Amino acid sequence: MIHLPNDDNCCGWYASLTPATAQKKLTQDEKADFVVVGAGFAGLAIARRLAQHAPTARILLIDAQQVGQGASGRNSGFVIDLPHKFALEHPNPEHKQKILRLNRYAISQLAALIEEHNIDCQWSATGKYQGAVSERGLEKLDHFARLMRELGEPWHNVESKALSEILGTSYYQRAIYTPGSYLMQPAALVRGLADSLPDNVERFENSPIRSLTREGKRWRLRGDHGTVSTPTLLLGTSIFTREFGWLKNRLLPVMTFASWTRPLNEAERDSYGGQLNWGLTPADHAGTTLRMTMDGRIMVRNTYKYVPRYGHSVSDHLRQKIQQEHRQAFLARYPALEAVHLSHTWGGTYAISRNFTNFFGKLDDGVYACACDNGVGAAWGTVSGSLLADLAAGIDSSLLADIQTVTGMPAINPPEPLLGLGVRSKIRFAKWQSRSEL
Template sequence: MKYASVPFNQNSNGWLREAPVVNPTLHGDCNADWVIIGAGFAGLAFARRLASHRPDLKIVLVDAASAAESSSARNSGFAIGLPHNIGSSTAELKKAQDYRSLLQAGIVELEKIVADRRIECEWEKAGKYHCQADPRSESVLQEYRENLDLMNEPYQILDREALAQKLGTHFYHKGIYTPGAVLLNPAALVIGLAATLPENVILHDNTPVMAIHYGKMNRILTPFGTLSAPKVMLATAALSSELTPGISKQAAMATFASLSEPLSKEQQQRLPESSWGLTPVNAIAGATLRYTRDRRILIRQHVVPALRGCVTAAQTYAATQLHRATFDKIYPQLKEVRLAHSWSGTISVTRNGAPIWGAISNAVYTASGCNGAGVSKQTIAGLLLADYALGYNNPLISTMLALGQANFLPPSPLLDAAIAGSLLKERWLGRREA
């Protein structure tokens, strides 16, 4: 039997302030009405919505590690309400109106939960900057601006000097500020979402799913026990293609982040006072940056294939060296600041930028293919999937379906070669963005 891959990062999540509470591992055999695999934003949103609609259902949610160590907890902490380009692709901008409706609905849902359940996650409506370092990247930023105009969204264009006043660096040539994004601590948010699930959701940590035997009663195999349920929701993104019946449409990529030590009072005086977040016009080659509310600098940069979900210590070390060089280039006045934490997380990438969402069969549902912007996107995707599975009428379901379906991806080794070529192309196109 071929078993599913299990995500493994040889590093620790720098967002964690303290050791999180760990839920019991599944032991023995268990029956449920629904089994949800993966405690990231999509899985948690699906579980919460499903349980709220149907408090009579027994819902079991399992994760290979825990919500606190999931890729959702390892991201950069942007809840984005507007579509933007990923790499040099502007595929998401082609469906800008639909993505805007979905992303903003995801933020509204999260904001309500954070307020109602008093989740302390440094939630801050700070907006974000979308910036280019290379003057020759003008076409990508221009298309972004044109879509903002079509959507009648407010924004502000900033030149190099204006950006320096806001960000404390002259590295960027031009940028667009939009006020709708929320900045947050993703680990604290995911931990809070997992801890406040409805009572009819049972959460098991450290319970990797190795295989699923599909049938009238699906049997989900884990190392220490078996789950049986008529319905399954896969929130594993691209990490466990062996669990998904049918053709492959997504690939797992690893991204890396580093977080500095808190700046001293004297160091803080070299930067503007306000916290902020920045996304680059080329997310493959450029660097995502944040200046957090507790006065640390986050840098996320570097993408490598992670088709089996594993990231090595050597890969993390290489990314850390790149982060150090990029940090010093952007903030030469802060070269003495230490990067205290470095870690990885995986994202699901599709060929055409479309999600993988809906029913795979009568018994299996999935919400994946985030393409690197998962907080608000995967929250609303999971919520709507629960409505869809239960037959609830939600007008945003048609909006979700309008995004289309992801294209077919070839198997390895063709896929490996295609990904390597795509990354080389993006790094070349964005070589002056970092």
């Protein structure tokens, strides 16, 4: 039995969109040349690329929810080009250059599709800030600067006065600006990518797959009201890959939470005093991510939870508590906006591994997957999905060689309850260490 996503209905990105056009559900027995499960960044990229390679093939794209409701529509709206967090610490410079090439290829793909299909998703080449509040954060920034010098990438310091004019708050002492990242509205982008898929991709939404079995040389997926038979199955299912029986003890489900405001009115924007459309990530990984959107919403993200039962691990009471924590972080930065409340608080589940390794490749005869984005799903999902379709189609390239070099097998996890105790303790300790950056 496959345990399904159980995402909240509180995602601000999704709620701000016009209602989606209803898509067909899996209601009968189907056969297809290719089946792609998961319609996030990875699954959409897989389906699009397969359709380009095999324009006469029948390709089915199946998701348990509506497109945009899953993790890909719930992130903070960054498409990051640089090796992120622990990938940036890798001792091999060429390893990091390969990741950089892959991420930039993904950005170029997304930019071209947004322009070609006129996808309205607040896409902008604005770069990003990495901000520090305390001495701990400043030390992390200095370390980041050394890594950037080693990588040979452009960056510059933004001191407190200039930074406050951008962010509308003097809460941060300093930031490092890097120009290569993009900002976007994730739910709008994912929906736009789905609506512009090639004609030979058939999309089934709200069609959860309950079981998977092998029948000779074909795989049969069983839903609530129909089945699908295919010789080739491609999984863009991230953490849920383990529900299909693969990578079962190698992925860790972590949920990160965000809250945002309604759009600020004219008087509130005057009080705020900063710019629109920027994004800031914390110098200390467990600190606070901050966004100001194009339409004047302020978003705060700084809470992580281990969620072995996915959304079932989160209660309404816990979500309310998280919103209170986010409001404290918001008011610490914008005390003059006390009258502005947080309108939505939501979580999104993603996969990490203990050795911070992404999986990419063949899992079984006729089964391929890209899983475990370690928190950078927009760029990594796009490029790994595209190249996974290349791998399944037998098409070689230097980029395929790159991704095969920088990926591997996620480490095996210890059994429960040791795993849960260890992960929760590590998250609590990281939050305590980073308390001055929250």
